[in-house]
Amino acid sequence: MKLFSTSCETVYLGWDAPLLPRAASFLRQRFSVKTDCDLSSTICVLPSSRGVQRFKQLLRHEMVSHSLQYSLPKIITIGQLAEFLHTHEIPVALELEQTLAWASVLRAKHPDDLKPLFPVIPAPEPIGAWLDLASTMRRLHEDLSANEMTFRSVVDVTETDSEKRRWELLSGLFDQYLLVLSEAGVCDPHWARREAVLQGACHAQGKVVLVGTSDLSNAMVAMLRAQDEELISLVAAPESDSRRFDEFGCVETKGWLEHCLPLQDEQLLSAGDVAEQAMAVTVSLADLGDEFSIDQVTVGVTDESQVGPVEIELRGCGLGTSRNLGWPISQTAVGRLLNLTSTFLQRRNWQSLASLVRHADVARYITKRLGEGNTSDWLIELDRLLSNHYPIKTRNALSPGAVKAYPMASRVLNVVEDWLVEFTSADRSIAQWSRVIESWLEVLYGEEKSNNADETDVQVDSAGSSGHELQEADSDVVFGTLTRTQRAFETVKRLTQRFENLNAGLDLIVSGSAALEMLSGRLADARVSDQRGDNDVMILGWLDLSLDDSEAMVVMGLNHPFVPGAVTSDPFLPGALRSKLRMSDNERRYARDLYAMHVMLCSRKSIRFIVGRRAADQTPTPPSRLLAATEPVNAARRVRNLLDGERDSIVVQHEWDQKTDGLALAIPALPKLGKEGRVRTMSVTAFRDYLDCPYRFYLRHVLKLRPMDDATGELAANQFGDMVHGALETFGDSSDRDETQLGKIEEALLSHLHSYVAEHYGNAVSSAVTLQVAQAERRLKAVAKQQAARIAQGWTIHASEAAVNESDGAGIEVDGMTMGLRGRFDRIDFHAQTGRYAILDYKTHGHRPEKKHLKKVDGVYQWIDLQLPLYRMMVPFLGIKEDPSTVELGYFNISEKDDETKINIADFTEEQMAEAVEIIEGCVRGIWAEQFEPTKERVQYDDYDMVLQTGITRRLADEVDASTKELQS
Numbered sequence: 001m002k003l004f005s006t007s008c009e010t011v012y013l014g015w016d017a018p019l020l021p022r023a024a025s026f027l028r029q030r031f032s033v034k035t036d037c038d039l040s041s042t043i044c045v046l047p048s049s050r051g052v053q054r055f056k057q058l059l060r061h062e063m064v065s066h067s068l069q070y071s072l073p074k075i076i077t078i079g080q081l082a083e084f085l086h087t088h089e090i091p092v093a094l095e096l097e098q099t100l101a102w103a104s105v106l107r108a109k110h111p112d113d114l115k116p117l118f119p120v121i122p123a124p125e126p127i128g129a130w131l132d133l134a135s136t137m138r139r140l141h142e143d144l145s146a147n148e149m150t151f152r153s154v155v156d157v158t159e160t161d162s163e164k165r166r167w168e169l170l171s172g173l174f175d176q177y178l179l180v181l182s183e184a185g186v187c188d189p190h191w192a193r194r195e196a197v198l199q200g201a202c203h204a205q206g207k208v209v210l211v212g213t214s215d216l217s218n219a220m221v222a223m224l225r226a227q228d229e230e231l232i233s234l235v236a237a238p239e240s241d242s243r244r245f246d247e248f249g250c251v252e253t254k255g256w257l258e259h260c261l262p263l264q265d266e267q268l269l270s271a272g273d274v275a276e277q278a279m280a281v282t283v284s285l286a287d288l289g290d291e292f293s294i295d296q297v298t299v300g301v302t303d304e305s306q307v308g309p310v311e312i313e314l315r316g317c318g319l320g321t322s323r324n325l326g327w328p329i330s331q332t333a334v335g336r337l338l339n340l341t342s343t344f345l346q347r348r349n350w351q352s353l354a355s356l357v358r359h360a361d362v363a364r365y366i367t368k369r370l371g372e373g374n375t376s377d378w379l380i381e382l383d384r385l386l387s388n389h390y391p392i393k394t395r396n397a398l399s400p401g402a403v404k405a406y407p408m409a410s411r412v413l414n415v416v417e418d419w420l421v422e423f424t425s426a427d428r429s430i431a432q433w434s435r436v437i438e439s440w441l442e443v444l445y446g447e448e449k450s451n452n453a454d455e456t457d458v459q460v461d462s463a464g465s466s467g468h469e470l471q472e473a474d475s476d477v478v479f480g481t482l483t484r485t486q487r488a489f490e491t492v493k494r495l496t497q498r499f500e501n502l503n504a505g506l507d508l509i510v511s512g513s514a515a516l517e518m519l520s521g522r523l524a525d526a527r528v529s530d531q532r533g534d535n536d537v538m539i540l541g542w543l544d545l546s547l548d549d550s551e552a553m554v555v556m557g558l559n560h561p562f563v564p565g566a567v568t569s570d571p572f573l574p575g576a577l578r579s580k581l582r583m584s585d586n587e588r589r590y591a592r593d594l595y596a597m598h599v600m601l602c603s604r605k606s607i608r609f610i611v612g613r614r615a616a617d618q619t620p621t622p623p624s625r626l627l628a629a630t631e632p633v634n635a636a637r638r639v640r641n642l643l644d645g646e647r648d649s650i651v652v653q654h655e656w657d658q659k660t661d662g663l664a665l666a667i668p669a670l671p672k673l674g675k676e677g678r679v680r681t682m683s684v685t686a687f688r689d690y691l692d693c694p695y696r697f698y699l700r701h702v703l704k705l706r707p708m709d710d711a712t713g714e715l716a717a718n719q720f721g722d723m724v725h726g727a728l729e730t731f732g733d734s735s736d737r738d739e740t741q742l743g744k745i746e747e748a749l750l751s752h753l754h755s756y757v758a759e760h761y762g763n764a765v766s767s768a769v770t771l772q773v774a775q776a777e778r779r780l781k782a783v784a785k786q787q788a789a790r791i792a793q794g795w796t797i798h799a800s801e802a803a804v805n806e807s808d809g810a811g812i813e814v815d816g817m818t819m820g821l822r823g824r825f826d827r828i829d830f831h832a833q834t835g836r837y838a839i840l841d842y843k844t845h846g847h848r849p850e851k852k853h854l855k856k857v858d859g860v861y862q863w864i865d866l867q868l869p870l871y872r873m874m875v876p877f878l879g880i881k882e883d884p885s886t887v888e889l890g891y892f893n894i895s896e897k898d899d900e901t902k903i904n905i906a907d908f909t910e911e912q913m914a915e916a917v918e919i920i921e922g923c924v925r926g927i928w929a930e931q932f933e934p935t936k937e938r939v940q941y942d943d944y945d946m947v948l949q950t951g952i953t954r955r956l957a958d959e960v961d962a963s964t965k966e967l968q969s
Helices: 019-031 049-065 078-085 094-108 128-146 150-157 160-182 190-199 218-226 239-244 274-288 304-316 333-349 350-357 361-370 373-390 400-405 405-420 430-448 484-499 510-524 575-580 587-604 630-642 683-690 692-703 715-733 742-761 765-793 848-855 867-878 910-928 954-969
Strands: 006-014 035-039 042-046 069-071 074-077 207-210 229-234 268-270 297-301 320-323 536-542 552-556 606-611 681-683 795-804 809-815 819-831 837-843 852-856 862-864 888-893 903-904
Touching: 019 035, 019 042, 019 049, 019 207, 019 229, 035 430, 042 049, 042 078, 049 074, 049 510, 069 510, 074 078, 078 190, 078 207, 078 218, 094 160, 094 510, 128 160, 128 190, 128 218, 128 510, 128 862, 150 160, 190 207, 190 400, 274 297, 274 304, 274 552, 274 630, 297 304, 297 910, 304 320, 304 361, 304 536, 333 350, 333 361, 333 400, 333 430, 333 484, 350 405, 350 552, 361 373, 361 430, 373 400, 373 405, 373 742, 400 405, 400 742, 405 837, 430 510, 484 510, 484 795, 681 683, 683 819, 683 867, 683 910, 692 910, 715 742, 715 765, 715 795, 715 819, 715 848, 742 765, 765 795, 765 903, 795 867, 809 910, 819 862, 819 867, 819 910, 848 852, 848 867, 848 888, 862 910, 867 888
Parallel strands: 006 229, 035 069, 042 074, 042 207, 207 229, 268 606, 297 536, 297 552, 320 536, 552 606, 681 819, 837 888
Antiparallel strands: 795 819, 809 819, 819 837, 852 862, 888 903
């Protein structure tokens, strides 16, 4: 125990056991009198909200186990301590008010004046970009203030003239910022605390006990030195190591730079990517299971990206998890709703609407308002609208074809616009919008409130540098047994209620979408957590691990750049400048994390560190430089073993694992059709699908499964073909088809194209579709030349899009039964002089019919498409009296190359046509016999690769299976 001149009593409690239980015992022994222990006038300060919660539990247990009548102290985080050391004479500006003040100062400057600070100066409106710049200024001021620095302090140490001018500009802007706050009747909290220290105005509201606060900022140390109440610092270290700490229990950087960790090689596990690291966590827990129960083991992570993989892995093994980090509000239903709604109001396009209505709460609201059907009905219709008609802005009228085909999509838009109508009204102040947003959210979430009370699980930044609006008295707010969504709603509600009282002198007039965007930004650091279950594995972040009192621990990701974190990427305060200013720099973080790791190693029975090789984004992650805190020979050996040493194969049995042949999953079995369900009619194109793959034929033509992409901004190949077909179809049905002059034919074709586009896509289409229409125009100009030549040869269009189906008697008889046939004929030409007919199919490619119908395999041609042979079989049902064998069959190719745009008549032999008939009959027999096995051949343009696992993942899995079998043999 050591007493310093500042009257701070530093108590060293050792690091051979967890600090928090010993701290609770110390307070009981120090402050209990007989059967009473009154700590109500004491303030206990811990590094994080997790420490606050756990210390409160341990302190209660300590008092109850000794049968004491007790009053708990105020237990707060470091970020809340300043408010207990100084009472402000004038109101303190909220974090948002500080940001607004900075934004006001920046916007008042000429853009040229700000160029030394920012590479891009935003336009005066919208306000969002200025708020982002203002937030940067606010955080820079907070960083400087935490280190007892000002903007003027930096000016004095800069070396170049450009840097000096830059910081002089910042210093001037800061003076204007303080003036703006003063005129509004509020003060900057950091500047007010600095003044309080200088004026000796710091007075604690009771005895202050620092528990494990090994990384206090310089500004906080200054406030503690200036206050006059009793001060105790409880340190997790033996008194023999007191030289490594200052009088407040903070690490002395120089005292740790040469320190060696008591780390053993067997405490390090090597793993690959984040998935393998998560599996290593699971294996480690299994190994520890013989000695420790679940509640005696903690899992630590060094980066938030590791939490998800660990949770998935543990839950796959039947273990529940509780993430102390919680979920950012932005990842909850409420946060996503704010973001999606703001995006829709700003963009007002159909794509952002489709994203918004997919939000589960919005979808339920829409379904309820529509009063009919279910969510999937209108959602599928909306997707089809987007995938077939490509509308852009919701303010533009839909095309007539879209309105007729998808009327429910327009109703959905109307429901959403009615729901958001208030946000499209006149601009208002942020305070007014806060009331509007609260009422708007109440419609979706207010009816689901729970009346049961429990302590909140809202978390804030432990350093108090952000989320200021959410920090006051968090531990006293009760939410009850609410869902995660309800907890998020209550958090947002508390924030909007604070913004309702925003300082009028700093408030801004903004649009509804800007207000929603601003609120989303303010919630960036707020989090919500679920309550921990009895058998849940606790997952803690790095900064919480040294104070954790579990008996065993597994820490994942002992890697750079996670531990220790670097501070060299700050555009205003890079590492070299920070070191010159003696601010918190990389050495300070190294010392802090080295001490934390030492405490972890010494204070529990068992601990393992998993050192990965790649992060969640697959970037390489070298071992942490904390591993170098040992003798050089030990460091070299460990790094070599971690990077090049053999790793044990990790095999984890999950609940979802099933015994399969190799790595492939089982392909879904198809239901039997039976006599009643057998296929009775087929389209011409369906035969090609059956030849490609009987299984895919079943998916497409029996189950009616079709791919649908509502996210693309351009026409798919088949849709481009439909557009060209549509123009040619209406041309063939009009009197224009008999036109002989090239110029008029071209004019007519383009007119029919534009009519099709207006009918299907409207007058406002995307740039990509506009380019595709221009491409179609160019192709149709080449078609006009061929059409003019065709007319000159004596051919005329006899019919366009003639249809034949089973009701006309079209069919093919096989084994005494008839398979009905359906087909549409793009074009039938007639030559009056010779009496000949020609059936032509429009194709937006340049290949001849023989290439698309026949494929040479081992020197023999095989049929791969039966379209034209089927057309011949259907000739009698078209009203054509001629012998079908005399009717010409072919393509009207409309290629991207002008020289390939022409009519190509097929040249099949009668022997080939007879063979085609046999194959057609074989297809019918196979379908009736329910022969729907998947093909082993690769299918081009496969719409069902995810169902049959024929994508790259399956091919890689096959390669692994083959390699495994080769090794086994």
